[in-house]
Amino acid sequence: xxxxxNKDTRLLVQGITGNEGLFHTHQMLAYGTKVVAGVTxxxxxxWVLDDKVPVFDSCRAAVEATGANTSVIFVPARGASxxxxxAADANIPFTVCIxxxxxxxxxxxxxxxxxxxKVRLLGPNCPGLLxxxxxxxxxxxxxxxxxxxxxxxxxxxxxxYEVLYALKEHKMGASTCVGIGGDPINGTNFIDCLGMxxxxxxxxxxxxxxxxxxxxxEKAAQFIMKSMSKPVVAFIAGQTAPPGKRMGHAGAIIExxxxxxxxxxxxxxxxxxxxxxxxxxxxxxxx
Amino acid sequence: MKLHEYQSKQIFSRYNIxxxxxxxxxxxxxxxxxxxxxxxxxxxxxxxxxxxxxxxxxxxxxxxxxxxxEVATQILGMEIKGLPVxxxxxxxxxxxxxxxxxxxxxxxxxxxxxxxxxxAGGVEIEEVARTTPEKIIKVHIDPxxxxxxxxxxxxxxxxxxxxxxxxxxxxxxxxxWRAYQDCDATLAEINPLVITKERTLVALDGKMLLDDNAxxxxxxxxxxxxxxxxxxxxxxxxxxxxSFIKLDGQIGCMVNGAGLAMTTMDIVKLFGGEPxxxxxxxxxxGADKVAAAMRIILSDxxxxxILFNVFGGIxxxxxxARGILTALAEVKPKIPMVARLVGTNAEEGRRLLADAxxxxxxxxxxxxxxxxxxxxx
Numbered sequence: 172x173x174x175x176x177n178k179d180t181r182l183l184v185q186g187i188t189g190n191e192g193l194f195h196t197h198q199m200l201a202y203g204t205k206v207v208a209g210v211t212x213x214x215x216x217x218w219v220l221d222d223k224v225p226v227f228d229s230c231r232a233a234v235e236a237t238g239a240n241t242s243v244i245f246v247p248a249r250g251a252s253x254x255x256x257x258a259a260d261a262n263i264p265f266t267v268c269i270x271x272x273x274x275x276x277x278x279x280x281x282x283x284x285x286x287x288x289k290v291r292l293l294g295p296n297c298p299g300l301l302x303x304x305x306x307x308x309x310x311x312x313x314x315x316x317x318x319x320x321x322x323x324x325x326x327x328x329x330x331x332y333e334v335l336y337a338l339k340e341h342k343m344g345a346s347t348c349v350g351i352g353g354d355p356i357n358g359t360n361f362i363d364c365l366g367m368x369x370x371x372x373x374x375x376x377x378x379x380x381x382x383x384x385x386x387x388x389e390k391a392a393q394f395i396m397k398s399m400s401k402p403v404v405a406f407i408a409g410q411t412a413p414p415g416k417r418m419g420h421a422g423a424i425i426e427x428x429x430x431x432x433x434x435x436x437x438x439x440x441x442x443x444x445x446x447x448x449x450x451x452x453x454x455x456x457x458x
Numbered sequence: 459m460k461l462h463e464y465q466s467k468q469i470f471s472r473y474n475i476x477x478x479x480x481x482x483x484x485x486x487x488x489x490x491x492x493x494x495x496x497x498x499x500x501x502x503x504x505x506x507x508x509x510x511x512x513x514x515x516x517x518x519x520x521x522x523x524x525x526x527x528e529v530a531t532q533i534l535g536m537e538i539k540g541l542p543v544x545x546x547x548x549x550x551x552x553x554x555x556x557x558x559x560x561x562x563x564x565x566x567x568x569x570x571x572x573x574x575x576x577x578a579g580g581v582e583i584e585e586v587a588r589t590t591p592e593k594i595i596k597v598h599i600d601p602x603x604x605x606x607x608x609x610x611x612x613x614x615x616x617x618x619x620x621x622x623x624x625x626x627x628x629x630x631x632x633x634x635w636r637a638y639q640d641c642d643a644t645l646a647e648i649n650p651l652v653i654t655k656e657r658t659l660v661a662l663d664g665k666m667l668l669d670d671n672a673x674x675x676x677x678x679x680x681x682x683x684x685x686x687x688x689x690x691x692x693x694x695x696x697x698x699x700x701s702f703i704k705l706d707g708q709i710g711c712m713v714n715g716a717g718l719a720m721t722t723m724d725i726v727k728l729f730g731g732e733p734x735x736x737x738x739x740x741x742x743x744g745a746d747k748v749a750a751a752m753r754i755i756l757s758d759x760x761x762x763x764i765l766f767n768v769f770g771g772i773x774x775x776x777x778x779a780r781g782i783l784t785a786l787a788e789v790k791p792k793i794p795m796v797a798r799l800v801g802t803n804a805e806e807g808r809r810l811l812a813d814a815x816x817x818x819x820x821x822x823x824x825x826x827x828x829x830x831x832x833x834x835x
Binding site: 248249272273274275276277279280282283284298310311312315325326327328329330331332333336353355356380382383385386406408409410411412413416418419420421422423427432448449450451 | 564566567569570571584600601602639642644669671672674675701703705713714715716717718719720721723724725726727728733736738769771800801802821822823
């Protein structure tokens with residue numbers, strides 16, 4: 172078992188003929204992910220990557236022809252919100268948006284619409300997710316994780332790779348690794364993932380990687396206290412971040428004194444979570 | 459991106475929000491001319507992108523054009539919170555009867571815009587929120603529906619606004635919502651919105667923050683950016699698509715990925731050093747971008763050592779190493795440097811850097827310890 176993606180994932184890639192889309196589709200196929208279709212408006216009827224993947228003009232056409240049940244978006248920021256609306260309108264139950272730099276007002280409208288449609292979104296501005304040896308959806312390098320019983324959920328990209336790499340060095344594997352993304356408004360949050368990991372029989376322990384900005388880590392701490400039986404280890408980035416500055420991610424900002432790393436660490440520790448001082452300490456805390 | 463008061467008010471007036479008559483001036487002579495045109499009492503207001511201008515003496519009333527010139531001379535010579543005043547706004551003075559707060563911002567937790575109003579205007583809304591939170595009315599807005607007039611009336615009722623002003627107030631709320639939406643603002647604020655003795659509502663001050671991610675569709679607004687108000691290195695970094703924030707420490711950090719960049723700063727601090735900056739070179743960064751990043755770090759004279767921390771995924775370590783070598787050839791730094799390269803093509807990257815006599819490290823902890831020691835040596 173795992174969460175969100177597995178061997179039954181039938182993946183559709185939106186923006187498949189762009190540089191990023193094509194490169195990562197190649198990587199996902201090489202990993203063994205079932206990529207069944209691509210969408211690029213105006214290029215329907217073509218085939219890409221040695222005729223392995225058919226391209227369609229719309230999500231609706233792609234779903235009808237291939238039965239795709241998950242979509243991943245590599246469309247540039249100016250078209251990405253439209254791509255999310257389109258995936259939802261084609262009733263695809265799960266969409267992953269990798270794109271960075273989507274205007275926040277667009278995201279508020281997207282999230283509202285997707286909630287009404289009752290479809291799930293992961294991201295945007297995220298690395299996607301990986302269920303080792305089953306499916307890789309997004310850009311997480313496949314070779315840095317081995318299968319195992321640790322669920323990983325993170326707001327960051329490369330920091331997540333760092334943690335997966337540290338786990339692998341200690342021969343620890345992941346059930347699923349989920350990057351929820353660094354934007355202030357996203358689809359799937361920490362609590363959603365924690366709940367799924369709690370219900371997943373394969374997952375025995377969870378690693379939560381947070382950062383400054385917003386209050387999602389504090390809410391996760393409350394959820395852990397009330398609803399989780401599995402042990403959680405955490406790391407929070409941004410102890411040294413100055414207030415009022417956006418630290419690369421649109422959502423990583425301390426506003427009006429709220430969203431500091433210290434507050435998040437305090438909330439998590441109060442919920443019984445062991446918080447690592449640096450990422451390389453995580454494997455030790457999991458033992 | 460922050461807009462100046464005068465820029466924000468110009469935008470508001472396009473949406474039929476009443477603002478005082480006035481113009482912006484860069485010299486005291488211009489300020490005097492504006493005051494002459496306006497006639498009567500004027501307010502001379504410093505235009506800097508920080509709060510607390512009034513308390514710092516950067517907002518003053520003048521009774522005559524001559525006095526406006528004198529006041530403008532003083533204000534244009536001031537520094538407010540470290541920023542020199544380069545422009546003043548000269549507005550006709552209003553006869554204030556009462557001050558209201560009105561603003562629209564993004565409520566991150568609720569994932570919706572929120573319209574906020576308070577009868578206690580004129581002071582910072584954070585201050586009102588802390589001392590008398592019951593005086594703030596907040597209404598969340600459905601992002602697919604937008605603000606409607608009934609919402610404005612609810613808010614007017616909530617702040618005990620007399621009925622005679624409801625129509626004007628609704629028009630202003632509608633204008634503010636459109637300004638917020640059309641400009642992709644993250645904040646559109648009128649503080650104070652005043653009720654004048656002539657029984658009209660006027661936006662005396664204005665503030666707008668814009669979403670940097672949306673500037674691609676607002677070329678006109680992007681041009682309003684005042685680069686005089688930010689550190690030159692931050693302007694330079696933006697040109698190359700780098701995310702850079704200057705800090706006060708001695709250890710320069712160059713990292714790929716925002717989360718890892720923050721973590722690198724944290725671990726430097728954990729092992730006794732102080733980071734000189736936050737710098738994310740982004741995914742897939744090529745040699746020219748890396749060279750620009752290095753020039754920016756080295757332009758800070760406080761930097762005593764540099765730590766390169768690169769986790770190759772899409773970013774290839776050999777590519778980053780080549781960028782470092784290009785920059786080294788160009789700027790010839792004399793300070794110690796520690797490199798940690800892991801992931802895609804790390805071997806090749808390490809081999810390239812070994813020739814440049816760089817200190818190498820395998821783990822994050824190792825890298826942090828080595829760079830802290832090097833900076834202190």
